[in-house]
Amino acid sequence: MEENKTSVLSNGLIWFGAGVSMSEILTGTYFAPLGIKTGLFAILIGHIIGGILLFLAGYLGAKTRNNAMETVAVSFGRKGNLPFSVLNILQLAGWLAILNYDGALAANGIFSVGAGAWCGVIGILLFLWVLVGLKRLEKINMVAMTALFLMTLVLCFVIVTRGNFETLFNGSSANKDALTFGAAIELSAAMPLSWIPVISDYTSNSTKPVKATVVSTIVYCLVSCWMYLIGMSAAIGMGTSDIAQISLRAGLGVVGLLIILFSTVTTNFLAAHSAGVSGEVIGESFSKHINGKYLSVLVVLIGTIAAILYPMDNIEDFLYLINSVFAPMIAVMIADFFFNKKRSVTKEWDWTNLIVWLIGLSLYRVLMHVDIVIGYTLPDIVITAVLCVIVHRILPKNRLDKAL
Numbered sequence: 001m002e003e004n005k006t007s008v009l010s011n012g013l014i015w016f017g018a019g020v021s022m023s024e025i026l027t028g029t030y031f032a033p034l035g036i037k038t039g040l041f042a043i044l045i046g047h048i049i050g051g052i053l054l055f056l057a058g059y060l061g062a063k064t065r066n067n068a069m070e071t072v073a074v075s076f077g078r079k080g081n082l083p084f085s086v087l088n089i090l091q092l093a094g095w096l097a098i099l100n101y102d103g104a105l106a107a108n109g110i111f112s113v114g115a116g117a118w119c120g121v122i123g124i125l126l127f128l129w130v131l132v133g134l135k136r137l138e139k140i141n142m143v144a145m146t147a148l149f150l151m152t153l154v155l156c157f158v159i160v161t162r163g164n165f166e167t168l169f170n171g172s173s174a175n176k177d178a179l180t181f182g183a184a185i186e187l188s189a190a191m192p193l194s195w196i197p198v199i200s201d202y203t204s205n206s207t208k209p210v211k212a213t214v215v216s217t218i219v220y221c222l223v224s225c226w227m228y229l230i231g232m233s234a235a236i237g238m239g240t241s242d243i244a245q246i247s248l249r250a251g252l253g254v255v256g257l258l259i260i261l262f263s264t265v266t267t268n269f270l271a272a273h274s275a276g277v278s279g280e281v282i283g284e285s286f287s288k289h290i291n292g293k294y295l296s297v298l299v300v301l302i303g304t305i306a307a308i309l310y311p312m313d314n315i316e317d318f319l320y321l322i323n324s325v326f327a328p329m330i331a332v333m334i335a336d337f338f339f340n341k342k343r344s345v346t347k348e349w350d351w352t353n354l355i356v357w358l359i360g361l362s363l364y365r366v367l368m369h370v371d372i373v374i375g376y377t378l379p380d381i382v383i384t385a386v387l388c389v390i391v392h393r394i395l396p397k398n399r400l401d402k403a404l
Contacts, residue, residue: 011202011212012219013145017266018195019223020148022102023095023315027187028231030316033179036236042181043228046188049378051221053330054192054199055213060337061200062209068200068274069281072329074343075336076357077350079285084329085278088197089299091322092271092278095194096126096303099271101312103264109244110257116308123304125265130272130296144262151259152226159233185375190319191224192217193377196326198274268303275299320368327377328360331384339389352391360384 006014031039061071069088073081104118179187199216206212244256276292276299283290332353336342360380367376 005207006202006205006212008206008208008212008215011206012215013142014202014266014270015216015220016145016223017148017263018270019220019227020145020152020263021099021227021267022106022260022264023099024191024224024227025231025234026102027191027315027319028228028233029235030179030187031184031228031232032235034181034184036233038181039184039232040229042184043188043225043232046185046190046375047192047221047225047228049185049375050189050192051217053189053327053334053377053381054196054220055217056334057196057330058199058203058213058217059210060333061204062206062213064343065204065209066200067204067277067281068197069278071200072197072333073281073345075333075350075353077347077354078345080347080349080351080354082282082285083354084197085282085285087325088278089275089295091194091325092198092275093299093303093306094318096268096271096275096299097306097310098312098315098318099264099268100126100303100307101310103260104307106244106260107257110253110260119304119307122261122264122268123300123307125261126268126272126300126304127297129265129269130276130293130300144266147259148263148266151256151263152230155230156233159230159237162238180371182372182375186323186377187316187319188228189375189377190323192221193326193330194319194322195220195270196330197278198270201274201277202270268300271303272296272300323377324361324364324368327364327380328357328384331360331381332357332388334381335385335388335392339385340392352395353388356384356388356391359387 028043031042034042057068057071060066060074061068064071064074066074069081069085072084076084100119100122101115103122104115107118107121108115199213203209203213203216244260273292273296276294276296279290279295280292336353360383363383364376364380367380370376372379
């Protein structure tokens with residue numbers, strides 16, 4: 001969609017903005033039952049797991065100079081990437097709606113005109129952001145990210161100085177059985193995993209794609225951990241996860257409102273833009289032209305309407321669904337690139353890999369019912385990747401594909 005090359009700095013700023021979101025802070029509040037020490041440990045482990053996978057996804061796109069769904073096609077086929085393109089558009093529309101909803105609630109807490117009205121304001125701002133485009137917004141993005149950085153510093157200061165210091169560092173919320181350590185790792189890994197089918201849309205278009213991938217991954221994971229920590233700390237030390245209330249206590253008022261709006265728009269821009277890129281890939285698979293920018297606008301419209309009509313207060317199941325779909329997908333891609341040495345698209349449909357992915361998806365859903373201390377993503381990734389390598393070693397070349 002965007003022909004001009006972006007700088008490494010621009011990519012870093014984009015992913016800083018992706019990390020600063022109301023939904024990440026909200027998810028951090030789920031960790032409160034674990035207490036600050038155990039919760040922080042789970043956040044770090046989950047982001048290390050998810051961050052490594054996010055980097056590898058970006059690395060594959062950087063090395064081949066392909067966008068995210070073109071990279072997926074190498075493993076699953078020219079048309080085999082269609083299910084993932086469609087699923088990616090759906091999850092991005094879902095994220096856009098969730099982020100819009102959370103941002104609107106926070107904005108309405110500062111200046112009450114109705115959450116639905118704020119959903120509309122955020123939708124309009126995002127619509128304008130999409131129309132202007134990524135490259136033209138580079139300088140504006142830098143100003144917005146600087147403001148967001150200062151805002152998060154203030155939030156941390158308010159939580160530490162005005163919260164219950166003893167409770168913050170020694171306590172937890174009341175229900176200690178609300179979240180297991182393994183489930184916490186999953187919720188932590190879910191955020192970086194959700195960006196796996198997105199990251200190459202940006203890093204592959206950089207002047208230095210590999211370096212941009214490294215910077216983007218590190219920046220995003222550090223900022224995301226920070227947001228989780230803010231949410232968890234607020235829930236434990238202040239008894240609230242309401243960013244609007246924290247902002248008002250800090251005396252931010254209108255400034256806090258603007259930061260909430262900017263953080264929501266900058267994160268949602270990635271979702272909208274990548275939905276358009278996935279749409280273009282779908283069109284190319286059928287030799288049809290799909291205007292990615294128009295599709296991005298359509299996704300913005302759908303997400304905004306959904307945010308107005310439907311409550312989206314609990315996103316745990318949505319995060320688990322994302323993990324179950326995209327964790328085995330990246331496992332197959334990693335195995336293909338590093339062990340099966342696949343570098344280009346050779347088939348319309350790679351049924352072998354599609355079946356391995358389905359097995360990985362089913363395995364993840366089974367593992368969800370087992371309390372695993374390291375979470376479900378890592379075992380699922382390892383088993384799916386090993387299965388992919390074994391299947392390609394044992395089966396004669398293309399035998400399964402020809403049979404299907």
